[in-house]
Amino acid sequence: MSIAPLDERHAGESQPALDAPTATYDIVVIGGGLAGITVTSSLLRRTRNLSIAIVEPNDEHFYQPAWTLVGGGAFDVKKTRRSMASVIPAGATWLRTAATRVEPQANRVRLANGETLAYGQLIVATGLRLAWERIAGLEATLGKNGVTSNYRYDLAPYTWQLVQQMKGGTALFTQPGMPIKCAGAPQKAMYLACDHWRRSGVLSKVKVEFDLAGAVLFGVATFVPPLMEYVKRYDAKLAFSSNLVAVDGPSRTATFETKDANGNTARVEKRFDMIHVVPPQVAPDFIRESQLADEAGWCEVDHATLQHPRYPNVFSLGDVCSAPNAKTGAAARKQAVIVAENLLAARAGKPLSYRYDGYGSCPLTVERGKVVLAEFGYGGKLLPTFPLDPTRPRRLMWFLKATVLPRFYWSGMLKGREWFTGACADRTQR
Template sequence: MQIVQHDARFASADQITPADLAAIADAGFRSIICNRPDGEGGPSQPASDDIRAAAEQLGLTFAYLPVTPGKIGADDVARFAQRLADLPSPVLAYCRTGNRATNLWQFAQASAVAAPVAASSPGTADEAQPWDVVVIGGGLAGISVTSSLLRRRRDLRIAIVEPSDTHDYQPAWTLVGGGAFDVKKTRRPMASVMPQGATWIRADAARVEPAQNLVRLTNGETVAYKQLIVAPGLRLAWERIAGLQETLGKNGVTSNYRYDLAPYTWELVQKMQSGTALFTQPAMPIKCAGAPQKAMYLACDHWMKRGVLPKVKVEFDLAGAVLFGVPTFVPPLMEYVKRYNAQLEFSSNLVAIDGPARKATFEVKDADGNVTRIDKRFDMIHVVPPQVAPDFIRESDLADAAGWCEVDHATLQHPRWPNVFSLGDVCSAPNAKTGAAARKQAVIVAENLLAARAHVEMRYRYDGYGSCPLTVEKGKVVLAEFGYGGKLLPTFPLDPTRPRRLMWFLKASVLPRFYWSGMLKGREWFTGASASDA
């Protein structure tokens, strides 16, 4: 059970059981509303009569107001509003996921006993009053842009579609894999980061229908919008490497791209005394393009300090042809490659892995484009999976030819659907997919969406800014900041190619605090966003 408090009188929750009621009563609730029809979930679903009996024994008032997913109508909203007026407060309403209860409350709050949208064509589901803005995604991009919007317009009715119960600070997972950060500090409950004033719809988006201004959810419900922000991130395609999923987290196979695996990376690094350590990087784009090599640098630094590096063969297999996409930063990175005696293998793409046999298979392309398969033995291997847009975006009318959500690279507005904007890893802008990019994009989208809403010129422009703190050793970072075309965009008046302890302090200490207390709260320090007449 997870309770989301909406105001002093009302909260919503997913399915509760009779065993939950004591805690609900202890939390101060006086009434329960069930919005889930009996029998909807089969035999495993507690009957409303059982919950009613247990609630009344604790002195809680119980009301049964079942609503069918995706079919909230005017009568449902009116009955719900009446229950809220009649029942002792605070009131807790529940359904399978909490979405129906939340929607009913939102419509009642807006005094919108609205008639459902008529089904004017096949596939158009019944839906109540559309949200002003629907945001798909509860990661950094989705939360920060929602916070930025609400700082500008508190009256906006915004819903965030996000299925996860937790929110992760992913940039620290590389540090976790290097023994420099506590993984538990990278995760918090999703409810704790939801912007006040926004409504959390806890479900997966299954399909976007921009012609009808609808988002269809995997639970069968639909969400109508006036404007849409697409920010679900990207999908880690582990399945594209044969045998990988079966061996992750064991047999020396790890990845800092997952919360539960980053600690295993550090475990392997600590145990390594000799042998072969492979580090891989798939074809671009990926989130944080420097992360694959950062895992290698931190491991090598640890082995060097322990005196075992000469006995470890280190190899970095890249699907691409360059170490880093911005040439300015390649020379300082190559100095560390030489220091650690790491072997670079370009145009070498991991395609299969046999964990028990400690064998990795790579497709290697030569200068003439010929591809051969090569098997390599390993004692440990750090794998970065291929990364793609979520399927519901790739298969929608929002996608470009590569499957990403298409946007104008400057305004971040969709070129064919003007009420749709996108930011973060899923958008098609050719910038580095980093949290720093999303932080700046949030301001651009917030300003331009409101301009579009007011039918005035969109004057804010995104310059492609992204940042990659390259942890070349424990205690030193090369802070790579750049925009479109590899243009350097340093925040500080310092040589950006020089490894610095100051930047390590920024990466390991300052940015995590700023993330939770600044970025997610819509604080736009150092965004550098400005209006343009272009």
């Protein structure tokens, strides 16, 4: 077995003993979220006789895109959760434990239960980690004292509770530095809350502020004007370059680190009656510390083929991969086709003929009943699925977001049904 050269950042590390693996698989998939389940289903639909292990410690699988709707009172949170056993593809082996170390130079994965897996090919689909601890005091007050977040299953209903109870006061909404999963979710929470307050006749009594660590409202400039119309409608204040660093729940005080045009930083305290927090987000520690990581800690991939540049038998997709696309479920849906096709091509010694264009989708719920469907790829290139003006808020897109996509998620994407993936269009040669 040939040993790939070590990345310079890990060259000084001692190498682990190559003890006998507990089991060997054609393919090991780390992660049982949307990316891991979908790519496994896509592989097995193409080649049934593959031995594939999915490493996933959680007993439940969640449809996370609906949590924004839950926080806006438009979706039942219980419908976003199913057992992991019910979504594992037939033909795959589910290992109910966590991966703790990847040794790509030895084609092995070490598990929390003490076992070691050997693989022919590896797919890294771990998702990312919500780094709640990076905001001082936050973990101690989540779910009480008016502090909430739609980024957690148990907290999204609390968001809706707070929104309903709010009759006046200050409501803060925050967004950390990029990248984060679903970059539009922080402002979607604000829009749905404001729309409820508007319909309830109390919006004029609520001081709404959106604190963003970045300098723009949305990363694709085409969609900023229609979003700004809603910011004005709701009379929301935008505070750019304002990053949440601490929360004191009992005193209802949030501390932000701000930066002015000259780069000078300062700390500002703001009182709140409710605050919707989006935590900083990072790659899982065992990926950040592995030889697979890029400088920022994400699993490094070629942005087109999604193959690792130093370990050709490793592919990655979903939130953990380093491709500079929006980290959305829609992105993983298209990436699954790219990885499935290119991985099988690599197994057969053929060229990797599928190319990922950076597609991602963000259904921006600007009010209850209307959505701006932002679909775009690398460089902010618009990639609309429908022949309609993508900047216009539409009831049709709300129906898509609230009714069609949840059903398609459980019965389509997770089953490897590749509708609207543009798979044929992505093939450059075969």
